[in-house]
Amino acid sequence: MTASFIRSDDFAAFVTALIEAGPVYGPVAKRSRFAFERLETPEELRLDYDVTILPPKKLFFPPAQDLVTFDGAGFRAALEPTEKVLLGVHFYDVKAIDQTDLLFSERNYDINYMAHRETTTIVASNIQTVSKRAFFASVGADVEPQGHDAFLTAINGGYVLETRTERGEALLAFGAFQPATEAQIAEAAAVNVAALERCPEELEHGTEAIADKVRAAFQDEELWTTLAADCFSCGTCNTVCPTCYCFDVQDTWNVDQTSGQRTRFWDGCLTEDFAKCSLGEGACENFREERAARFRHRLMRKATYLNEKLGGPACVGCGRCSAGCTADIADPARVINQIMAS
Amino acid sequence: MNHQCHWTDVENIFLPREATIVCSEQATPSETHFTLKMADGQPIEYEPGQIVELSLFGYGEIPIGIASSPTRKNTFDLVVRSVGRVSGAVTKLGKGESVYVRGPLGHGFDLTKLRGHDVLIVAGGIGLCPTRSLIQYILDRRDEFDRFVLFYGAREPSLQLFTDDLARWRTANDVEYYETVDRGDPSWTGNVGVITTLFPQVELGPETRAVICGPPIFYRFVVRELDMIGIPRENVFVDLERRMKCGVGKCGHCQINDKYVCVDGPVFPFADVQGLEEAF
Known part of the structure; x- marks a missing residue:
């Protein structure tokens, strides 16, 4: 594919042309923080964001997604995907999207995710501001981001857009792009390397060593009890995680009491009732009753269980859980480094 | 992107099919035995031990093991214990009314490992329901199996x-x-x-293939008995229950360590799950 350059002065017109052609989502300011939202104007787009509150997975796997709707006449799939552009995704979130792409398509191919995914053109962008808890440079460092159609890097005087797919190539028609020079391409590469060197946190060991030692620590009850001692079981670490994809399925009635929907909602394995089964007569079995068991399950998922399937850890170092955790105990870098040092 | 096909070519795995209740019978004070027939006349094709997601719109879905053998054509049986919103609503339904099913889902009993061998089934409580699919199968194709021994334990006679x-x-x-x-x-x-009091009553050989399904506490005691007989653990199969909300290996609720009960199971060779700390 190609590498092109667009001047800063022409960039707003490019974004405007995309917005006029169809829905465009990108990072926008939410008070002092950022969120992926549908863009109304190019001025809203904040490519200098550090990290968004929620990861971009919400576009493919919404926090509440109707799967089936029903009424007196029958039932039908609720899926209505639309073509859209997702602009400004950092590489760590692209790596997370690669994971959810695989997990929703393997074994039982879930069109409720995949249809939204396949109708989205993803433009990744370089990290201009590094968030306070990021460790993306040291986690799964040998895993390359795949699932994007183009990569946008801010350099002096404009942006380099490197296209990866036909979808990405089609974007060039919307702006005043010209072929990038060797110097511009080299500058973009240097900008992306430099971002990796600015992470405030890092994992001190490699993926395989971590996977082995974390797995071996499974039965160390004292370790997990200590790590989880301040856990509120709120599930924030799950909710903000770009690689978490667990959900609950619930039916709800509309006010007419004959129609309604079957909806999946984000769920989190840290919440108390996640693995609870009813046995009848008021009895139940909770297969992860203790906070320590739930805390451990999350870390096992991130550091070991899925590694073989994903080709790397199920953590991309975005630091959202670290920043979001009320008790500040969720930070994978800190927890893993502690386990490795024990 | 990491995928093999295009979404427009694939069926929606969350769309259920309508089934009609042919017969409903109150089996115990809290359990109802349903016989169902697919409304479109196309029977579901399944292996003993597989599950379906049973649903009623407006109430939700629950995972239930199929309680009859695929050798009994056209209809299939489910036993529903009334414990919550969905099961409470389903158990109020009667003959001629509709429910919805997705499936069959998961891996059932590996019949190739059982055929030509002595088979022991150890069922406890509601664990008799999913194993009944295998019991009926063995009885219907009796000459494919050698000796067939069945242990069943219930809390009390009325249950x-x-x-x-x-x-x-x-x-x-x-x-x-x-x-x-x-x-x-x-x-x-x-x-x-308890169930283990049945073991001294019958002579079983170490070549026996054993199937276990019962409440969580059941497994370790039964496995101990099988160990004493000398049955290797790769010849022991366990049928596990978890809260399988999606049934297709996505939602995460049924995970045991890194296994998803709904797609990797619900039937597992015991040797595959005995090392999983969260299994028993």
Whole structure:
């Protein structure tokens, strides 16, 4: 594919042309923080964001997604995907999207995710501001981001857009792009390397060593009890995680009491009732009753269980859980480094 | 992108099919035995031990093991214990009414590992329901299997399921049936005690293939008995229950360590799950 350059002065017109052609989502300011939202104007787009509150997975796997709707006449799939552009995704979130792409398509191919995914053109962008808890440079460092159609890097005087797919190539028609020079391409590469060197946190060991030692620590009850001692079981670490994809399925009635929907909602394995089964007569079995068991399950998922399937850890170092955790105990870098040092 | 096909070419795995209740029978005070037939006349094709997601719109979905053998054509059986929103609504339904099913889902019993061998099934409580799919299968294709021994334990006589089946099995010569209850009542003349009290009553060889399905506490005690007989753990199969909300390996609720019960199971060779700390 190609590498092109667009001047800063022409960039707003490019974004405007995309917005006029169809829905465009990108990072926008939410008070002092950022969120992926549908863009109304190019001025809203904040490519200098550090990290968004929620990861971009919400576009493919919404926090509440109707799967089936029903009424007196029958039932039908609720899926209505639309073509859209997702602009400004950092590489760590692209790596997370690669994971959810695989997990929703393997074994039982879930069109409720995949249809939204396949109708989205993803433009990744370089990290201009590094968030306070990021460790993306040291986690799964040998895993390359795949699932994007183009990569946008801010350099002096404009942006380099490197296209990866036909979808990405089609974007060039919307702006005043010209072929990038060797110097511009080299500058973009240097900008992306430099971002990796600015992470405030890092994992001190490699993926395989971590996977082995974390797995071996499974039965160390004292370790997990200590790590989880301040856990509120709120599930924030799950909710903000770009690689978490667990959900609950619930039916709800509309006010007419004959129609309604079957909806999946984000769920989190840290919440108390996640693995609870009813046995009848008021009895139940909770297969992860203790906070320590739930805390451990999350870390096992991130550091070991899925590694073989994903080709790397199920953590991309975005630091959202670290920043979001009320008790500040969720930070994978800190927890893993502690386990490795024990 | 990491995928093999295009979404427009794939069926929506969350769309259920309508099934009609052919027969509903109150099996115990809290459990109802349904016989269902697919409304479009196309029977579901399944293996013994597989599950379906049973649903009622406006109430939700629940995972239920199929309680009849695919050798019994056109209809299939489910037993629903009324414990919550969905099961409470389903158990109020009767003949001619509709429910919705997705499936079959998951991996059932690996019949290739059982055929040509002595088979022991150890079922406890509602664990008799999913294993009944295998029991019926063995009885219908009796010459494919050698000796067939069945242990069934219930908490008390009034909680025994499939009482017509039990009555037949007690006198049948195609199955060696042994039963026990944890607590008897004045009319009960049979064995009283936990499931393991049945083991001394019958001679079993180490070549036997064993299938276990029961409440969570059940497994470790039964496996201990099988160990004493000398049955290798790769010849022991366990049918596990978890809260399988999606049934297709996505939602995460049924995970045991890194396994998803709904797609990797619900039937597992015991050797594959014995090392999983969260399994038992």
